[in-house]
Each structure stands twice: as structure tokens, then as C-alpha cells.
Amino acid sequence: MTAAPGMRDLAHRLLTYEAVAGKTPEPMESATLRVYEKLRQSLGEFVGVAGFQSLASRALTLARPDSPNLSAVRVSADGALQGLGQGLDEIEQQIDIDKDRADESPADDGGIILIARLLGLLRIFLGEALTLSLLRNAWPGEVFDDRNSAHGRKA
Secondary structure, three states: OOOOHHHHHHHHHHHHHHHHHOOOOOOOOOHHHHHHHHHHHHHHHHHHHHHHHHHHHHHHHHHHHHOHHHOOOEEOOOOOEEOOOHHHHHHHHOOOOOHHHOOOOOOOOHHHHHHHHHHHHHHHHHOHHHHHHHHHHHOOHHHOOOOEOOOOOEO
């Protein structure tokens, strides 16, 4: 079972945004980890540490069959992502930040799959409107400007 296309698209947008934002001279963490940590911070305030840890653990469990490179990844008791290894970093380098090719991504992109699964769970439990509201608090509006919701409305 794969992540919903809308959630994969949104996850890809967030990862692409963070990949572009992370192009600085000093070394930074991966785009997947930056997206995950922003979600953790934003959602942790709303659902608490235990609530986020539970959602993240479930998302990781759902993502593993679609991306074997996530097998070594763990969610700690405080919700932190551990074991995000070299395999995922190599895949992240393949994310095309060219907006003309934004819908193209590697077939086994663990970062997109994990984030898409987490976003999908949030949409199920919180609803689309509240999920997008929480995401807008963590990212600037331009990440969401041209994303259409499943109901054909502008997000």
C-alpha cells in the first residue's frame, strides 16, 4: 500500500523547499530530517510528545514496506528520528529541485514516503483543514500556494 498521491506531492514539496533552503556553505542536516523536525516541533505543541511519537512510529511502520532503506530508522521516546542513514541521504540528493520537474522523484524515495505517511495520518486524525493550518505555521505560505486540495479548492 503506497502513500496517497496528494500526500506524496505535499511531502515532495516540503522536502524540495527544505533542500533549497538548506543550500548554505555550512553543513546542515538532511532535508528529510529538517522537515521531520519542523513537523515534530509544530505538531508536538498540538498533540504533545507522546502523541507525535505515536504518529511518527506508525508512519515509519507504514513506510517501511515501500522503502526498505528505512529499516534501520527508529523513532525515539521523545519523537526524534534516529538512524537516518547514508542510503536515504543518497536518495535525497536525487530530489530534483527544478520546479519544471517537481513531480519526478526516485521510485524508492524513503524520505518522501515517510513524510507522506506522517502527513496522511495527520490528515486522517486531524482533518485536512487543521493539518494544513498546522503546516502553514511551520512553513511559509509559498510552499502551499499552488497546491490544490483533494476537494478541488486552493489550499
